[in-house]
Amino acid sequence: MDELNRWLLERDRENMEELERIQATNSQAVALVAQYQLEQTPRGRGSRPGRAPNVERHREVRGQFLLQDYFVERPVYDEASFRTRYRMHKHVFQRIMEDLYNHDSFWRQKPDATRKMGLLPEQKMTGALRMLAYGAAADQCDEITRMGTSTALKCLKKFCRQIEFLYGEWFLRPPNSADLYRLLNRGQRRGFPGMIGSIDCMHWEWKNCPTGWAGAYSGRKGRPTIILEAVASYDTHIWHAFFGTPGAQNDLNVLGASNVFERVIGGTAPQVQFEVNNKRYTNGYYLADGIYPRWSTFVKTISNPRTEHEKHFCKKQEAYRKDVERCFGIIQSRWAILRHGARLFKLEDLRAIMISCIILHNMIVEDEFVEKEFVEPEEDDLMNPSMATVYDRPVHPDTGEPIQFEPVGRDGQHLPAFRDREFQVESAYLHKCLQNDLVMHNWSMDDN
Known part of the structure; x- marks a missing residue:
């Protein structure tokens, strides 16, 4: 019996020694693994060993x-x-x-x-x-x-x-009927009946543009930029913004991709009628610089004015076209992030920044701008045929009734209505007629 007890005690002692030896081996292995992870894991990568402590910012x-x-x-x-x-x-x-x-x-x-x-x-x-x-x-x-x-x-x-x-x-909507009437009233008093605003493009430098995209986004200045196309009125309110075109493109390429005339061609925009030099027109227009095409919806300056009438018109057109340039200066001064190079990497983030800055700018303009000169028209003014009128849908220029017809092409086939509206927008003949009539209208208006 004593021998059996001694044998059991000796076996227990050997088992304890073996267990302690195994535990010591496991502890050494755990320490080696922890040391390896500490050496291989970079600092500041989440909840891992070596992460920098939080800063108490109060x-x-x-x-x-x-x-x-x-x-x-x-x-x-x-x-x-x-x-x-x-x-x-x-x-x-x-x-x-x-x-x-x-x-x-x-x-x-x-x-x-x-x-x-x-x-x-x-x-x-x-x-x-x-x-x-x-x-x-x-x-x-x-x-x-x-x-x-x-x-x-x-x-x-x-x-x-x-x-x-x-x-x-x-705050980034196209002008409705009330907005159009206010803009047309100001254009009438400026000498440009039917003018809604002015259009131009602005470049925003992209400092952290990906290297693979640098060629497409680098223009004549040699730095990657992103183009904003905007339409602004006399109060620097932005009514249209199209952002995201690579900076290597010009204003004509931006216009080709833009949706600035989508509602006009689609027939959903309010119809504008105005009279210049005893001639009636049915499309509002924007003041633009020389690169824009000769469309009926653009009024450009004359490149080589010869007569006093043309020189007077060019002086006024170039002065009022600066409304959009003045708007670009204000928005860059108000939001300095647009004045410096963009530091974000994703194009969708830059678009969100640009559009939000424009919306905030329009909110501030609506809150702070006070129309001091605008007055409600009297009944006699509304009956004046030279006053611009706005309709919620296209109307006939003679009867004033809504247009319900199918345009006919040269071959006698009926054309879709949107094709006819597109031809009117892109008409170089109407552009020249409107420009000539505005030249004479401004000359007679200012008693020169």
Whole structure:
């Protein structure tokens, strides 16, 4: 019995030694694996060994400071300072923030995994607007908004896309009947009856353009750019924006891909009728520079004016065509991100930035621009045949009744209505007739 007990104790001791030896071997293997992962894994790659510690930015305290600076009843900085730094009045900012807050939960303040409250909606919107207004990089907003680079870029992209989704249908719409009447009234008093606005293109440099695309996007300046085609009125409101054409193209190529006359050719645009030099026309037009084609919807200057009538017309046309150039200068000054080279890599992100800047520009123009000279027309003015009229659909120029006919081609075959409207838009004969009539109209109007 004693021998059996001694044998059992000796066997248990040997088993314990073997177990300790196995555990020591496993511990050494685990240590070697951990050391290998630590040496091979790059730093800052998520929840892995070697990840840099989080930066304590004190976002809650600094968020309260931001509220005290701008958003309390008696802020540190007044309304003028807010307008300068945010490019808009406070009530416009509050309206946008409320709409974003109700549209996406991303803009709401939420606690994180440690029960610590996150960023305020004012902080997120401030970061996005500072990047647009000052052209600042994402890490430059950290001192004001207390957010990291990735969070700042996420705020910018979400802000731009949701601005287009929420406000693009109204603030980037083509002019309706009321808008057309106001624009035509101003054009009439300027000496250009039937003028809706002016059209031109702007280039935005793409600093981080992919190398494989650099040839297609590099124009005469040798740097990759993206083209914006825009139609602007006298109040610098942008009624049409077409963005995304490579910078190696010219304005004619952009016009060929643009949808600026899609509603006119499709028959869904309001019908405009006006009279110049005792002749009636049925299409509104834009003032354009010399590269645009000789269409009835464009009025260009005369390249070699000879008579005093033509010189006077060229002077006025070139002056009023600068409305769109002035609009480009304002939008680049207001949103400095468009003045500097674009640093993002994806074309869809750049498009969202451009369209959102245009929408915000139109919101600011609608909020701040006051029409001081425009007055409601009297009944006698409405009966004047020289006053421009606007109809919700195409009408007959003589009877004023809606047009219901099928145009006939040279071979006697009926043409689709949209083909007839396309021929009228691209008519060089109507372009020349309208230009000549405007020359005489401006000369007689200014009593020269």
